[in-house]
Amino acid sequence: MTKRWLASFWLLAIMLPWQAQALIIEITGGTEAALPIAIVPFGSEGFSAPEDISAVIQNDLSRSGRFAPLPKVDLISEPHEKSEINFKDWRLLRSEGLLVGKVSSLDGETYQVQFQLFDVYKGQQLVGKRYQVPASGLRRLAHQIADQVYQALTGDVGVFSTRLAFVSVVNNADGSKRYTLQVSDSDGANPRTVLQSKQPILSPSWASDGERLAYVSFENGKAEVFVQEMRSGRRNSVAAFKGLNSAPAWSPDGKKLALTLSKAGNPEIYVLELASGKLSRVTHNSQAIDTEAVWMPNSRELLFTSDRGGRPQIYKVSVDGGRAKRITFEGRYNASPDISSDGRTLTMVHGLDGKFYIAVQDLDTGAVLVLTETGRDESPSFAPNGRMILYATEKKGHGELAAVSVDGRIHQRLGESGRDVREPAWSPIRK
């Protein structure tokens, strides 16, 4: 039995760029307060670039919902550097920001890229840089430039050069399923497969270095936790005890994992020190489900889901154990916590009358704001700048990803045809 089962199961733990279809991002609401910005198509010298850098930047800024790039036909001229700009003319367009730049290459392999962002009213440069990158690095560079424009004009850290991890599921003709753990750019482009299995994959969690993912895989017939290095594809089983091994969450220093284990007979939260393998138990509630731990940014406390009060609610506990404190009180079902990087905002799945929404709770005031509307929303994951929340939802029977701003004004859909997409996790900012 075991052998037959193992033979029927296969796994790929390699990076396969461009293998999968890209997610298509669509903004579904909330752009009315967006800042106008003029983005002039970058000038080009020598070999033409394989990526349209200014178009990638424009898409990023537009997708964030916080910018409204001017239509191309409204651009009064096409300057590529400061000497070509007549600020007096540009002021008529009522766009505060003006982005110009150029791309040049002598050999088609290495590209020189420069950009300058101006405050049109002051006639001053806000940020300007020059880079030299290989052709393959152009897209990532475009996201990095978008991050700098975003930060210069909003004051918040940009997250366009981060990545998304998610699980997609395909139904095979023979009735079996194929589960794929994928990583894409933050705009859904360039999806690559990091793991494939015929058995379910769940709960990807990024280490703070952005170089490792922990996740739950059923490849051995039950829930076990693995850690995989993104560059090498090397992976290790880190928890395969009797019972459940699930819900991995990295400590802020990337040295420990909080886990749910039921090896003592009931799901409890544990902390595993990866280097030593030392396991310490955090919760001791033999009748309740305790699961889905996440670390507070202070590294000293965990948030987790527990039904110790009769229904799933979010609690906070010291990583050293001790008494847990309930922190959600609104509604009969609150689960899947994630915490903003400043530790002040909790997001969770909020159940109301049998439907499930993404909500945020201000941890200082306790105020709860429901952000979504479909009623089939789950797995919220904060962007590393705390401005957006990525989550899984369902449309026409298919799982898909969506994002919403923490104030509920900006909604994005990350559609992908033909497959179920779920379990999103937003990466940390790359160092």
Next chain:
Amino acid sequence: MKLLKLTAVLLSVTWLSACNTLGGSKDPDAAIGDTDVVVEDRNADSSGISGENPSGLDIDDGAEAQVIVGDEQYQGGDILDDPNSPLSNRVVYFEYDKSTVREEDLITLEAHAAYLGENPNATIRLIGHTDERGSREYNLALGERRALAIRQILMLQGASVKQFQVTSFGEERTDVEGHDESAWQQNRRVELNYVGR
């Protein structure tokens, strides 16, 4: 926990009077701050919670009766293969977010418990499932709790802890595709699979 103890007593006296509370660890009163662990949980290593064996959901494929040499109970004409026996029922269903066994399933479980008690070499794999709603991780734990509730009832009726393997797939292995109550109620289940059958 009080409810469980009460249940055990009631079960030994009169079967049907206990039906509403069986396995009911979801009840708030039973769930809060109780240190009186269910006995078999103290030996979790031998409790058979999940196993080295993979889930093997294809166990019932083929449907041919498999004769195991050296175990008389499995010889031809096995009651496990009798479609009229309550043993032919291998799925128990649950209410939303509950792990309480329903009254109509008690006859089925009584039959399985009696069979396991009379066949100490028989092993059963309990696979817990939930519907698709809510948190996947919470559902993984809820599926395990449902499977453990079934194990608890079977053990109170004479099965031994060594006869069980407990696994949960949460909402990952729905039986029925669909996004309405009729699909959900068929997906909230524990499957009882005799190992090697």
